[in-house]
Amino acid sequence: MKVLLALLAVYLGGLALAEKRAVTTPTVCEKKLQKLTQKVDILLRQLQLQQMFIAERTRTDGGSGIKQARWSTIGTRPYHTSSHTVSWVAGGLYPFTQARDSFGTTGTSAVINGVEFRMASQKTILYRPGQTFKSPLRRLPLPAVPPQVLAKKTVPEQVAEMKEWFKAWRDQNYKVRDYRKYFKPVLCYLEGKWLKSQGDDKLPFSQSFLSNEERARYQAYSGAIPVERHTFRPTSIVDFENGKPVFATWDYRVLCHPVNQDIPTSTFRVADDLSMRTPRRWTLAQLSRSDIAKFQLNPLNRPWKANSEFDDSDYEFLDQLMSQVPGPNNYDGKLYDDSFSKPTHPFTATNNNAAKLNTAFYHRWSKVSQTGTGSLKARHRGFSDNTVFMAQTSQPSVAGMKVEDCNFVGGKKVCKSYEQRWSYAIPLFVTYLNPLANWNPYGLTIHMNSYDDKTVYDKGRTGRFTNSTAYNGISEYVYYSTPSEFFGSSKYGDARPKGVLDPKGVIRSVSKGGIRMKLPNIPGVGTLRQTYPIFPIHGEGSTAWKEYEALADLVLKRKTHANMLIEPISY
Numbered sequence: 001m002k003v004l005l006a007l008l009a010v011y012l013g014g015l016a017l018a019e020k021r022a023v024t025t026p027t028v029c030e031k032k033l034q035k036l037t038q039k040v041d042i043l044l045r046q047l048q049l050q051q052m053f054i055a056e057r058t059r060t061d062g063g064s065g066i067k068q069a070r071w072s073t074i075g076t077r078p079y080h081t082s083s084h085t086v087s088w089v090a091g092g093l094y095p096f097t098q099a100r101d102s103f104g105t106t107g108t109s110a111v112i113n114g115v116e117f118r119m120a121s122q123k124t125i126l127y128r129p130g131q132t133f134k135s136p137l138r139r140l141p142l143p144a145v146p147p148q149v150l151a152k153k154t155v156p157e158q159v160a161e162m163k164e165w166f167k168a169w170r171d172q173n174y175k176v177r178d179y180r181k182y183f184k185p186v187l188c189y190l191e192g193k194w195l196k197s198q199g200d201d202k203l204p205f206s207q208s209f210l211s212n213e214e215r216a217r218y219q220a221y222s223g224a225i226p227v228e229r230h231t232f233r234p235t236s237i238v239d240f241e242n243g244k245p246v247f248a249t250w251d252y253r254v255l256c257h258p259v260n261q262d263i264p265t266s267t268f269r270v271a272d273d274l275s276m277r278t279p280r281r282w283t284l285a286q287l288s289r290s291d292i293a294k295f296q297l298n299p300l301n302r303p304w305k306a307n308s309e310f311d312d313s314d315y316e317f318l319d320q321l322m323s324q325v326p327g328p329n330n331y332d333g334k335l336y337d338d339s340f341s342k343p344t345h346p347f348t349a350t351n352n353n354a355a356k357l358n359t360a361f362y363h364r365w366s367k368v369s370q371t372g373t374g375s376l377k378a379r380h381r382g383f384s385d386n387t388v389f390m391a392q393t394s395q396p397s398v399a400g401m402k403v404e405d406c407n408f409v410g411g412k413k414v415c416k417s418y419e420q421r422w423s424y425a426i427p428l429f430v431t432y433l434n435p436l437a438n439w440n441p442y443g444l445t446i447h448m449n450s451y452d453d454k455t456v457y458d459k460g461r462t463g464r465f466t467n468s469t470a471y472n473g474i475s476e477y478v479y480y481s482t483p484s485e486f487f488g489s490s491k492y493g494d495a496r497p498k499g500v501l502d503p504k505g506v507i508r509s510v511s512k513g514g515i516r517m518k519l520p521n522i523p524g525v526g527t528l529r530q531t532y533p534i535f536p537i538h539g540e541g542s543t544a545w546k547e548y549e550a551l552a553d554l555v556l557k558r559k560t561h562a563n564m565l566i567e568p569i570s571y
Contacts, residue, residue, distance in 0.1 A: 063385045063388070063541025064426050064541075065536030065539075067109045067116065070107040075279065079275035083275055084537045088292065090535075095531060097515065101126050101139070101476070105254070113385065127140070128256055129330045130331070133333065133395075146177070146182050159486050164176075166528065170526065172265060183435075187259050188431065189255060189322075190428050192425070194398065194399040196399045205235065212233075216231065236249075238400075239399070239402065246399070268297060272284060273287065273294065291517045295534050297430075297534055314378065319363065328423050335359050339405075339418045344357045344366045345369075346366065347366055347378065351374065364390065366379050387540075388426065401420065431532070432530050437513055444508065445474070445502075455472055455475070479513050480500055486522065487520045487521065488522070489509070494512065
């Protein structure tokens with residue numbers, strides 16, 4: 001019995017030792033799994049650093065802006081093909097004039113804060129941000145019709161009075177008629193941000209995102225889809241949580257902000273573009289009258305003088321306008337950047353007792369407190385990117401980033417962690433909403449069941465001048481409301497009229513009432529520009545582009561820069 005008990009004790013002791021070894025001693029497979037996990041972690045971290053390298057390379061190659069418009073024409077010289085502008089419109093951005101308040105894009109590539117992406121070729125309604133943190137986007141408010149126009153009893157009288165308002169806007173003479181209430185500038189911009197992935201551990205990205213990316217890859221691989229209906233939105237590893245990578249996808253949108261002040265049209269000047277002028281043999285004046293013209297805002301909000309340049313501007317008129325534009329937290333947003341224990345103040349602040357900068361609105365310039373001095377130092381958000389604007393956000397859908405700041409205080413290491421979320425933006429264009437958007441002197445029925453209410457053109461109605469083919473009223477997508485005589489009853493071009501049935505069944509001759517790049521000729525008034533593209537160009541931030549611009553000024557303005565020539569020009 002004693003022998004059996006001894007053997008049982010030895011057996012049980014062996015089991016306990018085996019269990020202990022099983023718990024504390026990794027097997028060969030477990031060791032391999034640990035090593036494999038470590039290697040995967042290293043590769044993922046290197047992948048994240050590689051993404052940072054690409055972004056940094058893109059940032060130093062150029063600034064935030066439009067990079068490349070889709071193909072439109074080819075020729076025997078490099079400038080015969082599209083660049084940041086297609087052959088017919090600047091930046092591939094154009095008003096969809098048939099609609100009431102819609103713009104379109106042509107599949108343009110852009111770069112914002114080192115992230116390169118491609119927008120889809122599509123039409124979109126112009127929206128403005130919401131008011132509160134969770135409120136949705138809102139439609140742009142369209143200007144009312146001046147009461148002096150509505151007071152006229154006949155359509156010809158209304159047409160004559162409306163022309164007087166357009167004359168006042170043309171001449172920028174608000175003393176004759178205060179047009180500023182009815183010609184409202186709107187600043188439209190391109191916003192980008194990293195959104196947290198909507199997938200799970202097994203599939204980090206949503207199925208719809210993967211489907212779009214597959215189509216974009218196939219389009220790039222085969223060229224099979226002629227129109228860029230699919231976006232290219234990059235992905236990124238933005239963080240690691242509990243050893244797992246956190247993925248994010250790039251998201252963009254075009255929004256507009258109704259500026260809270262008048263912008264005199266004299267503050268715009270055309271930006272020269274030799275790649276557009278040379279194949280057409282245009283003068284600068286001809287370029288300024290075209291749809292492919294791009295413009296500059298005067299940094300000081302004053303009329304441009306001939307050959308005037310500013311080589312030391314910092315906080316410009318554009319900064320004032322963009323400071324009115326909220327980020328994803330919308331108009332009620334209030335956030336402050338106190339990272340690294342240096343509160344951020346507005347650029348206009350003179351000392352550190354000034355109010356903090358509300359970083360929930362777009363900005364690129366600010367001032368931070370100097371340690372121990374009480375003075376402020378100017379700071380620019382981009383390292384060398386002078387065209388990107390940034391806004392802080394607390395929207396949980398936006399991917400954030402963390403950093404730990406450690407300092408020695410009293411001989412002890414003290415660390416503080418910061419986590420922030422940011423979005424980025426560049427201006428695209430300024431367009432002046434005018435009373436034509438609400439002027440409907442014939443009282444045409446506006447069908448509002450949907451933006452594109454098919455009641456208007458159902459049953460073969462194409463806008464001709466018979467009872468069976470005239471449009472049955474109008475919609476916001478087919479918005480013909482302006483009496484054709486306002487544009488001189490032109491039979492061709494953008495002012496070409498359509499036939500629309502009024503509520504009594506009378507066919508009315510009307511032209512488009514939507515947003516345009518340039519308004520058609522208005523007899524007695526002229527052709528007026530409504531939209532001013534002001535988007536930055538990615539390449540402008542490169543050293544090669546800067547040298548090219550300097551050479552262009554030297555060649556095109558030889559009298560101004562005559563002293564710089566090493567060998568004087570002789571004729």
